[in-house]
Structure formats: structure tokens, C-alpha cells
Amino acid sequence: MRHVAVIGSGPAGYYTAEALDRKFGGPDAGGVRVDIIDRLPVPFGLIRSGVAPDHQSIKAVSRRYEAVALGETVRFAGNVSVGTNVTVAELLDLYDAVVLATGAPLDKPLGIAGDDLPGVIGSAAFVGWYNGHPDHARLDPPLDAAAACVIGNGNVALDVARILAKTREEFAGSDIVGHALEALAESRIARVTLVGRRGPHQIAMTPKELGELGHLARAAPRVDPADLPPAAADAALEPGTRKSVGHLRAFAAASADRPVTIDFDFFARPVEIEGADRVERLIVERTRPLADGGAEGTGETYAIPCGLVVSCIGYRTPPIPGIPYDERLGRFANTDGRVMPGLYAVGWARRGPTGTIGTNRPDGYMIADLIAEDLSGASGKPGGAGLDALLAERGVETVTFRDWQRIEAAEAARARDGAPREKFVHVAEMLAARHD
Structure with missing residues (x-):
């Protein structure tokens, strides 16, 4: 079994998780467990917070990501800040591969x-x-x-x-x-x-x-x-x-x-x-x-x-201490997606803010191929179980995808007439809505 952490729950993150599931999910592929980690309690990144609110047809792509998230191999870990709650170095110790899918916010x-x-x-x-x-x-x-x-x-x-x-x-x-x-x-x-x-x-x-x-x-x-x-x-x-x-x-x-x-x-x-x-x-x-x-x-x-x-002249990926970064291009320094051993970048974090939402799909599949090429087999690392133990020790409340579904239902319930939802705009409200 391979364990992969994907940092960022936007399009690039979910397409990568989908690709990894297909790459390692066959009967002879050995299996995979993917944890999608996001600092916010809510998933979908650019789809939720970047696509114009009057372009609901574009936002509907999140249903595809939802299908990935509800599968047996992919898990959402929201409300976890990489760099504060856990470091990239710690994730590399816990997972066979770590993918930076942080976008360019x-x-x-x-x-x-x-x-x-x-x-x-x-x-x-x-x-x-x-x-x-x-x-x-x-x-x-x-x-x-x-x-x-x-x-x-x-x-x-x-x-x-x-x-x-x-x-x-x-x-x-x-x-x-x-x-x-x-x-x-x-x-x-x-x-x-x-x-x-x-x-x-x-x-x-x-x-x-x-x-x-x-x-x-x-x-x-x-x-x-x-x-x-x-x-x-x-x-x-x-x-x-x-x-x-x-x-x-x-x-x-x-x-x-x-x-x-x-x-x-x-x-x-x-x-x-x-x-x-x-x-x-x-x-x-x-x-x-x-x-x-x-x-x-x-x-x-x-x-x-x-x-x-x-x-509206463009975006930059936020640097992470200790991770190679290209200041001129505003993204992680990488060679075709490889940043350093075990660490990869995908989407805007890899190539800069170019392309459409759909451009991230082939990007994610390319990274899955690289991971398969680089991993000779399961390493025995603890993956998600190790992350859970570390976050529990540090008192971090992790938001699951089921928690997100309760948040989403609460947003739909408070929507004005004709609107699909009224979003919570503060993290404390999102966390409270998990229990409604």
C-alpha cells in the first residue's frame, strides 16, 4: 500500500487524487491511500472561492471531486495548516510521496x-x-x-x-x-x-x-x-x-x-x-x-x-520554508513536477497561474505517473494513521469530508431564495456547522 499526501483541495489536488486512485487501484497495482490536506475546513479551492458566483455551471465540476472524495481510497483532512500544524518534512516522513497542490492564491x-x-x-x-x-x-x-x-x-x-x-x-x-x-x-x-x-x-x-x-x-x-x-x-x-x-x-x-x-x-x-x-x-x-x-x-x-x-495581472504561489521556490515565476522550483525526492508539485504550484480548470486534469495524471515511476513499492510508512496521531497530539481538529457535507447542508439551508447556498465566511462558523 502506498500513502500519498496532497496539500491543497482545489482542482489540481482532486485530479491528482483521482489519477493516483486509478494508477494504483488495480488488482496488481498494490493500492493507495491519499490524504488531501487543506488549511480551510471546506474543500474545492478555486472552485469555491475563485470562480465567479454567477458561473454556477463551472462550479458544478465539484461534483466530480465529490465522487473522488467519497471513494474508499481518498480522504479529506481540512482545517490543517501545513507549516503551522504539520511541516512538509514531517509529511515526507509519514507518506511515500507528498504533492504540493496549493495553487497560487x-x-x-x-x-x-x-x-x-x-x-x-x-x-x-x-x-x-x-x-x-x-x-x-x-x-x-x-x-x-x-x-x-x-x-x-x-x-x-x-x-x-x-x-x-x-x-x-x-x-x-x-x-x-x-x-x-x-x-x-x-x-x-x-x-x-x-x-x-x-x-x-x-x-x-x-x-x-x-x-x-x-x-x-x-x-x-x-x-x-x-x-x-x-x-x-x-x-x-x-x-x-x-x-x-x-x-x-x-x-x-x-x-x-x-x-x-x-x-x-x-x-x-x-x-x-x-x-x-x-x-x-x-x-x-x-x-x-x-x-x-x-x-x-x-x-x-x-x-x-x-x-x-x-x-488583475496574475497570481503567485505562497512559498513554504525549506522548499525550493522560483521567485521570478512565483511558483515552486521543479523539474517537470519533481521538486525534491518524494516531493512533487502540480497545477499552478508547478507551472504558475496558467491554463483553465481542466488543464489541471492532465497535470494530475502526469504527477501520478511520476510517483509510480519513482516508487518501487510500499515503504511501510504510516500515512494517514501517522498524521492522525500527530495532529491529535497537537490538539488539531481535523475536518472530514462528512463534516464538510454537514457544513454544505447548513449553507444550503440558510440560502436566500433562488440561491444554492449562503456561504459561511468565517472558519469558526464553518467548524460550528459540523455539529448542526
């Missing part, structure tokens, strides 16, 4: 003057706020401002802009948390500017998400026709990007008059944030495109008035 720094002013928020924090992540539930974004700037030209920036522009009624059926729903209902933001340093042909926005902006009740997306390349140039684009640019062309041609606007400001590079004691304006430099798809500054600057700046 930290915001990449904006790195310009004024980025520490009140009102400058990273997307991990802002998305965590409206999704009810315990780390960000107390965030108080300044929604009393007349305008907001969202920096980035990817789907996260689209999510943020859409959430800022929606009416209360448009959140029907979503699981946006109550504190965010109430705050957004009172929001005074009437203009959201999406700021990107490159042009329409370089956006990382997918057609479905971009198309949603054209169907908002009170908000209209606007694109300056002068920012669009000649239509004939679209033919060289990949099909998905070509469809996304088609949406931008439709926005440029539309003339809808709505109380809220979502303005696309292409060829604009943020260089400074100004304000006396809070954000008052974003200073950007006009850029021009380069032949290689990049952009360079022109020296021309201008100001975009705003009272809120949300930076």
Missing part, C-alpha cells in the same frame, strides 16, 4: 508608485471578498466612488468588471455572499475602465465571458473603434480569439445608452496611482504595438479618474 504585485494607497486591491482579495473566502471576508472595497479601474485583459478582469456592473436582480441563482451583494447593491460606481497595455488581438478573454458583457441589464461595454485593427487582420487569429475580437467589434459598433459603462482602454500601461489619502486617479502611458505582439511606451501619459483600482 497570492496577488502578483502591481509594482508601481501608489499601489499601496487605500482603494488599490488585488483580484485575489476582491474575488475572495465577493466569494466569501475567510481571508478576505472583511475587505471593504470603496464602492462609493464614481469610477473604478480594472487592470488586466483576461477573464478575471472581465469577472471583476461584470460583478461591479450587475444589478441585484442579475445575481439571482448565484452564490455571491450576502455582504458583497448588499455592498454592490449600494454601489455608486457608474464607470468601469478595463486597462490593458496591449491591443484587442492580444487579449486573453474567452468568447463566452466577453459576450456576457453585451447582455447586462444596466451596463454597456464600449470600445473605441480606433483601437481595433483592420477587420481583415482577424483572419490570422486563433478561432477563439477571433470570436472574442468579434465581440469587441460589436461593442464598438453599438450605441446603447446605459447608466453604467464598461470602457475598454487598450494600449494603456499603468505607471502610477495618485491620491491624497486614497485612490483618486490612475496614470497610464499610451503604448504602441510591436511586431512580436508586445507593446512599448510612447511617453504620452494621461489620467483616468477613479476611486477603486483592482489589479
